[in-house]
Amino acid sequence: MPPNSVRFKAERPPPRRSTIAVVGESILETLIRLAGMSAIIFVLAIFYFIFKEAFPIFGSEEFSLGEFLFSTQWYPTSETNVRYGIAALIVGTMCVSGLAVVVAVPFSLGSAIYISEFCGPMAKEALKIIIELLAAIPSVVWGFIGLTVTSALVMKYTGAQVGINVLNGGVILALMCVPIITSIAEDALKAVPDSYREAAMALGATRWQIVYKILLPAAKNGLLAAVLLGVGRAVGETMAVLMATGHAVQIPQGLPFGWILDSVRTLTANIASELGEAPTQSDHYRVLFLTGVLLFIITFMVNLTADLVVRGIRRKQ
Amino acid sequence: MSDQPQQFGIETEDLCLWYEKFQALIDVSVKVKDGLITSLIGPSGCGKTTLLRCFNRINERYGYVTSTGIIKLLGKNIYDDDVSLIELRKAVGMVFQRPNPLPISVYENIVFGLKIHTSRKDLNRVKLDEAVEQALTEVGMWNDLKDHLNRRAIDLQLEQQQKLCIARLLPLKPRIILMDEPCSALDVGGTSAIEELMYSLKDRYTILIVTHNMAQARRASDECIFMLLGELIEHSRTEELFLNPKDSRTADYIEGRYG
Structure with missing residues (x-):
C-alpha cells in the first residue's frame, strides 16, 4: 500500500545538518581547491615574471640572440x-x-x-x-x-x-x-x-x-x-x-x-x-x-x- | 596394482617448518609416488602451499623461515651439500596460483630456463626454436601461438598464460612439477584444459597439486593428501580418501562441515 511508504518516510526525516557544518564544508572545499590550483598559478606567475623582466632585452641594440x-x-x-x-x-x-x-x-x-x-x-x-x-x-x-x-x-x-x-x-x-x-x-x-x-x-x-x-x-x-x-x-x-x-x-x-x-x-x-x-x-x-x-x-x-x-x-x- | 613397489618422487620425514615463531608444518612424513598426480587438500592455512614450496626450497627466499627434517626428491636429499639450489630448481618445476609469465615475449618465456642453465655457446637458434615448438606442442598451444611467438606473454588470455607457465618448465626436462592452485584464477574452460594437460603429462612427471577445490582433487588426482593445521592427516588413493576416509577429521572436511 502506498500510504505505508509515506508513513515510513514521515517517521524518518533526513538527518538535519547544522548551518555551520554546511557552510564550513563549502568554505573548506573552496580553500583546498584554491590550494590545489595555486601550484599552477605559481608556476605560470614565475614564468611570467622572469619572462617579463627578460623580454625588453630583445629591443636593446647591444643584444642579439645569436651572440x-x-x-x-x-x-x-x-x-x-x-x-x-x-x-x-x-x-x-x-x-x-x-x-x-x-x-x-x-x-x-x-x-x-x-x-x-x-x-x-x-x-x-x-x-x-x-x-x-x-x-x-x-x-x-x-x-x-x-x-x-x-x-x-x-x-x-x-x-x-x-x-x-x-x-x-x-x-x-x-x-x-x-x-x-x-x-x-x-x-x-x-x-x-x-x-x-x-x-x-x-x-x-x-x-x-x-x-x-x-x-x-x-x-x-x-x-x-x-x-x-x-x-x-x-x-x-x-x-x-x-x-x-x-x-x-x-x-x-x-x-x-x-x-x-x-x-x-x-x-x-x-x-x-x-x-x-x-x-x-x-x-x-x-x-x-x-x-x-x-x-x-x-x-x-x-x-x-x-x-x-x-x-x-x-x-x- | 597398488601394492607393487614404486619409486617415490618426493619423500619427507618429520618435516617441521616455522615462520619465525609460528609452526606451519608439524612432523610431516609423506611419500609421493612418481608418475602420478597427487593432490594436497585442506582448509586455508593448513600448510599445503608451505609444504609444496619446501620442495624447490623457494620458501627460503624469506629470511625468517626455518625447517627441520628430511626432504628427498627421487631418493636424493635436497639439503645435501652436493645439491645446488639452481640444479634443484631446474629439476623441480613450479606453477603458481596466478599465472606469472615473465614480462617478455612468449618465445623468450619458454627459452628463459634454457638460456640461464646452458652456456651460450651450446645454444643456437635451431635448438631454441625446437624447444619452443616442442614445449608449445606438448601443452597444445603450438597451432594457436606459432605465429605469435613475439607477442608479450602478459597480453595472452589467462588460460594461455597458465599453459605457457607450464610450457616454460618443459625444456628443462624437470622430473617433478609442483602446482599451487593452478586453476584458481581460471574459468571452467581454462580449468578443464589445465586438468587435461596435467593428465597428459602425468606419466613422465611426479605432479603434486595444491587445490582448494575438492571436486578438482577428486576428478584430477590419483592420490590425495589431506592436511589440517600443519599436520598430515591422511594420504591414500583419491577414491579411497573420498569414499572411505579413515580419519573423522577428513570425513568432516570432505563432507563440508568446516573449511
Whole structure:
C-alpha cells in the first residue's frame, strides 16, 4: 500500500545538518581547491615574471640572440664593448652536470639494486634513512665540502693547479644527485611484481640473473625517469657548483680528459653571483633573467620527459 | 596394482617448518609416488602451499623461515651439500596460483630456463626454436601461438598464460612439477584444459597439486593428501580418501562441515 511508504518516510526525516557544518564544508572545499590550483598559478606567475623582466632585452641594440647563445664572450660590465655571450656558461653547465650524471648513475642504480634486491631488512631500513639524510644536506654545505675537502683531494691526486674545477664540481653534484636517483630507482624496482621474481627463481635463476634479465627490463622506464630527474637536479643546482667549480668563464680545453681539470662557470652560478650587482632594468639584469628563462625551459623539458616516461609505464601495466 | 613397489618422487620425514615463531608444518612424513598426480587438500592455512614450496626450497627466499627434517626428491636429499639450489630448481618445476609469465615475449618465456642453465655457446637458434615448438606442442598451444611467438606473454588470455607457465618448465626436462592452485584464477574452460594437460603429462612427471577445490582433487588426482593445521592427516588413493576416509577429521572436511 502506498500510504505505508509515506508513513515510513514521515517517521524518518533526513538527518538535519547544522548551518555551520554546511557552510564550513563549502568554505573548506573552496580553500583546498584554491590550494590545489595555486601550484599552477605559481608556476605560470614565475614564468611570467622572469619572462617579463627578460623580454625588453630583445629591443636593446647591444643584444642579439645569436651572440647570446653562441658567443663565449661574457663581458657584461665592459665600459667600451659590452658582450653578452653565454656559450661558455652553457658548456660549463653541460660539462659539470654531465660529469655528475655519469658519476652518479652507476652508483645510484647499484645502490638501488642492492637495497631493493640483495640486502636484508635491517640494512635496507638503515640505508634508506641514511640516503634520505644525504638528500637533506643543504647545498651550501656541499659547497663547503667542495671548496675545502674534495678540492684538496683533486689537487693531491690529479696534480691540477686549481682544485675547484669541473671534476670537483661534478663529484659534489654527483653526491647530491645520488639520493634522488637512488630513491626513485628503488621505487621503480619495488614496483616490479614479486611474481616475476618468484617465477624466475623457481626456474633456477640466480639473483643476479633475475636482476638483469627481468627486473632491469621491467623497470627500465622508472629507472630512466629517475636518471632524468637526477639530470634536472644537476642542471638546476646553484650554490654548490658556484662554490666548487672555480667560476671562470671559459670553455674547458683538452680532450679526452684534460677538460675535467679546468675551472668553469655554470648558468645558475652566473645568475646567482651577478644578479645582486646588476643595476635593475639594465641590459645586464635583463640578460641574466633571459638566462633564467633558458634554465627554466631546460629543466621543464627534462622534468616533462621524465613525467611522460613514468606515465608510459603506468599505462602499460 | 597398488601394492607393487614404486619409486617415490618426493619423500619427507618429520618435516617441521616455522615462520619465525609460528609452526606451519608439524612432523610431516609423506611419500609421493612418481608418475602420478597427487593432490594436497585442506582448509586455508593448513600448510599445503608451505609444504609444496619446501620442495624447490623457494620458501627460503624469506629470511625468517626455518625447517627441520628430511626432504628427498627421487631418493636424493635436497639439503645435501652436493645439491645446488639452481640444479634443484631446474629439476623441480613450479606453477603458481596466478599465472606469472615473465614480462617478455612468449618465445623468450619458454627459452628463459634454457638460456640461464646452458652456456651460450651450446645454444643456437635451431635448438631454441625446437624447444619452443616442442614445449608449445606438448601443452597444445603450438597451432594457436606459432605465429605469435613475439607477442608479450602478459597480453595472452589467462588460460594461455597458465599453459605457457607450464610450457616454460618443459625444456628443462624437470622430473617433478609442483602446482599451487593452478586453476584458481581460471574459468571452467581454462580449468578443464589445465586438468587435461596435467593428465597428459602425468606419466613422465611426479605432479603434486595444491587445490582448494575438492571436486578438482577428486576428478584430477590419483592420490590425495589431506592436511589440517600443519599436520598430515591422511594420504591414500583419491577414491579411497573420498569414499572411505579413515580419519573423522577428513570425513568432516570432505563432507563440508568446516573449511
